Amino acid sequence: MFSKNNKISKRQMFRLLTYDLLGIGTLLLPSALAKTTEKNGMVSILFGILAGLCYCIVIGWLLRSLEEGESYPIFLKRCFGNILGTLILLFYTLYYICLGGYTSYIFGHLVVTNLLKEQSFYWIVLGILGLAVYGIIQGIEGRARIYEILFWFLMAPLLLMLFLAARDVEISRLFPLYTNDIEEIMMGGYFSFEMFSLIGVALYLVPYAKKKGSIRGACVCAVLFSGGILLALYVVLQGIFGTAAVHVLEYPAVTLMSMIQIPGGFLQRQDAIMVAIWFFTVFALLSSSMFYAAENAKELTAGKKEKLWIFISALSFFGIAVISYRSAEFTKLLNTIFLK
Numbered sequence: 507m508f509s510k511n512n513k514i515s516k517r518q519m520f521r522l523l524t525y526d527l528l529g530i531g532t533l534l535l536p537s538a539l540a541k542t543t544e545k546n547g548m549v550s551i552l553f554g555i556l557a558g559l560c561y562c563i564v565i566g567w568l569l570r571s572l573e574e575g576e577s578y579p580i581f582l583k584r585c586f587g588n589i590l591g592t593l594i595l596l597f598y599t600l601y602y603i604c605l606g607g608y609t610s611y612i613f614g615h616l617v618v619t620n621l622l623k624e625q626s627f628y629w630i631v632l633g634i635l636g637l638a639v640y641g642i643i644q645g646i647e648g649r650a651r652i653y654e655i656l657f658w659f660l661m662a663p664l665l666l667m668l669f670l671a672a673r674d675v676e677i678s679r680l681f682p683l684y685t686n687d688i689e690e691i692m693m694g695g696y697f698s699f700e701m702f703s704l705i706g707v708a709l710y711l712v713p714y715a716k717k718k719g720s721i722r723g724a725c726v727c728a729v730l731f732s733g734g735i736l737l738a739l740y741v742v743l744q745g746i747f748g749t750a751a752v753h754v755l756e757y758p759a760v761t762l763m764s765m766i767q768i769p770g771g772f773l774q775r776q777d778a779i780m781v782a783i784w785f786f787t788v789f790a791l792l793s794s795s796m797f798y799a800a801e802n803a804k805e806l807t808a809g810k811k812e813k814l815w816i817f818i819s820a821l822s823f824f825g826i827a828v829i830s831y832r833s834a835e836f837t838k839l840l841n842t843i844f845l846k
């Protein structure tokens with residue numbers, strides 16, 4: 507039974523934030539690092555984790571400036587005034603709409619290419635956006651509780667598959683590190699930090715946290731946990747495929763999981779089970795983007811018409827996803843914006 511007070515615990519916040527970091531991060535970061543840094547990818551991820559932890563400190567400092575129960579959009583208006591605060595809210599709204607639209611495209615494309623190959627991309631995206639709208643309207647506590655329950659059902663298979671894949675890693679493909687190219691390492695670290703910077707959404711959780719002081723701790727745990735998985739995933743991908751192959755694969759992590767064989771051969775369509783991991787994690791980021799877009803947009807109407815903004819965000823997501831599906835150039839642009 508839910509307490510129905512629209513409050514979430516530190517553990518639930520940690521798991522919500524981990525979903526947001528892992529879903530799109532595990533899909534996009536490996537190929538970006540393989541292209542930019544080659545064998546320096548592991549070092550770049552470590553730099554990204556370190557920068558992410560520093561960012562958590564900044565978030566903790568900023569949280570102390572928010573009054574008890576005050577939302578982040580209201581805080582922005584209080585600090586920067588009505589005009590500048592409104593412009594910042596518009597920027598945030600557009601950012602989360604772009605992020606949500608791009609995530610919607612990735613979700614639909616992932617399902618169509620790896621799970622339901624004969625189904626319509628458009629109906630899949632419409633269906634998942636409808637489910638996201640329903641979940642957001644029901645409140646953050648219900649979503650957090652469901653993600654909390656599913657957490658280890660999703661993470662345990664992922665960790666198991668990484669463990670099984672580690673047997674095929676060729677050490678010669680991991681070393682030597684080209685540590686003399688500092689520019690490549692820093693660029694890769696920047697890409698990694700861009701993934702971990704999504705932790706900034708924690709600022710929107712202040713009105714929903716049981717204890718505001720627990721938010722920074724949840725952020726630190728999410729960065730360390732997701733960073734560890736990203737690092738292990740990149741090591742396995744590089745050690746099996748090599749950086750040249752990882753770069754050209756569209757979703758290297760999904761390709762890897764479809765190749766791993768579980769001993770005994772008793773499990774059929776294990777690729778479908780592994781795609782389900784990204785199904786839920788990408789869906790979590792999609793829902794979060796819709797929620798944060800609506801949180802910013804409703805302040806433009808004095809905190810009213812929240813449901814209207816949720817529906818507008820969903821329609822915007824669908825439009826961006828359709829354009830991305832039809833235009834490779836537009837998809838590339840969104841990918842560049844997201845990484846840089």
